[in-house]
Amino acid sequence: MGSRRRAPRRCGTRQQRVPFSWIEARYGLAVRLESLIRRLGVATRPPRDVWERGLAQEVAWWEAWIDGDGRRWPEVYRERLDPTAALAEPVLAECIEAISSTRVSILDVGAGPCTSLGKTYPGKQLEITPVDPLAEEYNRLWARKGIAPPVPTRACRGEELRARFGSGRFDIAYARNALDHTADPALVIRNMVGVVRCGGFVVLRHSANEAVKADYRGLHQWNFSIRGADLVIRRLRRTVNVSELLRGEVSEHCDLLRDEQGEWIIAVFVKRSGRASPSHGATEPPA
Numbered sequence: 001m002g003s004r005r006r007a008p009r010r011c012g013t014r015q016q017r018v019p020f021s022w023i024e025a026r027y028g029l030a031v032r033l034e035s036l037i038r039r040l041g042v043a044t045r046p047p048r049d050v051w052e053r054g055l056a057q058e059v060a061w062w063e064a065w066i067d068g069d070g071r072r073w074p075e076v077y078r079e080r081l082d083p084t085a086a087l088a089e090p091v092l093a094e095c096i097e098a099i100s101s102t103r104v105s106i107l108d109v110g111a112g113p114c115t116s117l118g119k120t121y122p123g124k125q126l127e128i129t130p131v132d133p134l135a136e137e138y139n140r141l142w143a144r145k146g147i148a149p150p151v152p153t154r155a156c157r158g159e160e161l162r163a164r165f166g167s168g169r170f171d172i173a174y175a176r177n178a179l180d181h182t183a184d185p186a187l188v189i190r191n192m193v194g195v196v197r198c199g200g201f202v203v204l205r206h207s208a209n210e211a212v213k214a215d216y217r218g219l220h221q222w223n224f225s226i227r228g229a230d231l232v233i234r235r236l237r238r239t240v241n242v243s244e245l246l247r248g249e250v251s252e253h254c255d256l257l258r259d260e261q262g263e264w265i266i267a268v269f270v271k272r273s274g275r276a277s278p279s280h281g282a283t284e285p286p287a
């Protein structure tokens with residue numbers, strides 16, 4: 001009996017790609033399923049709960065950054081540790097120019113392990129107060145490395161700013177890529193308005209729709225965007241129009257800026273005088 005010989009396998013791309021695309025398809029499905037489960041978790045859990053669960057991931061990210069001398073961003077690392085670095089945030093520079101006094105006090109909310117703000121500005125004396133709820137963990141990481149940042153970060157959640165600093169204490173309150181990481185960004189912004197003096201500035205710089213971009217991983221649970229002329233913050237199943245919330249209390253200017261790092265939502269609020277600050281109860285239901 002003559003055996004039927006199989007036709008030799010072709011080494012073409014098709015035969016090699018079949019099992020690969022099968023694995024790829026299953027992997028893609030697993031990733032999509034994981035993402036769906038994560039988003040469901042964020043949608044159904046109280047923001048404070050999501051926040052607490054995400055803290056360890058945030059510390060791990062910054063631990064790798066400190067231990068790796070800034071990893072892919074060594075120049076950022078060096079600049080942040082340089083006590084002579086010039087303040088390079090253009091939005092803040094405009095505010096500083098508008099302040100007549102030589103001393104300018106700036107609160108940096110959610111500053112991370114070391115503030116992103118340069119420490120010097122021509123003709124001004126900057127007094128920077130960086131705060132972050134993870135400050136103790138960050139400072140432990142610095143101590144382990146034997147480094148002391150020029151302006152150490154102090155422990156404080158943005159939701160507790162008023163209780164900690166009182167009213168009218170700063171010329172400027174600033175937050176960069178931090179409020180999208182908080183449990184209650186609307187409360188933090190109201191607190192920032194509370195802690196600046198009348199005529200003082202609240203400056204927010206956030207990457208547009210960061211929670212979506214990060215697929216709601218870690219602390220990312222809020223998206224900053226601009227609707228019409230209003231600053232709007234969205235989470236799964238919740239939207240806060242910040243401009244409406246602060247109407248009458250501040251004058252504001254919101255902008256979408258694009259640069260090589262992507263899209264930035266910039267909001268500048270100027271606190272109006274002669275009006276009492278609102279009550280600063282939590283805007284989220286308790287966890």
Ligand SMILES: C[S@@+](CC[C@H](N)C(=O)[O-])C[C@H]1O[C@@H](n2cnc3c(N)ncnc32)[C@H](O)[C@@H]1O
Nearest residue numbers: 110111112116134157158176177178181182183
């Ligand atoms: C992506 S980092 C940004 C750090 C720094 N602003 C920067 O631009 O490099 C976000 C920071 O927000 C902080 N954060 C998280 N929850 C916060 C809260 N409730 N109040 C203030 N900061 C918070 C995190 O601990 C983290 O250090």
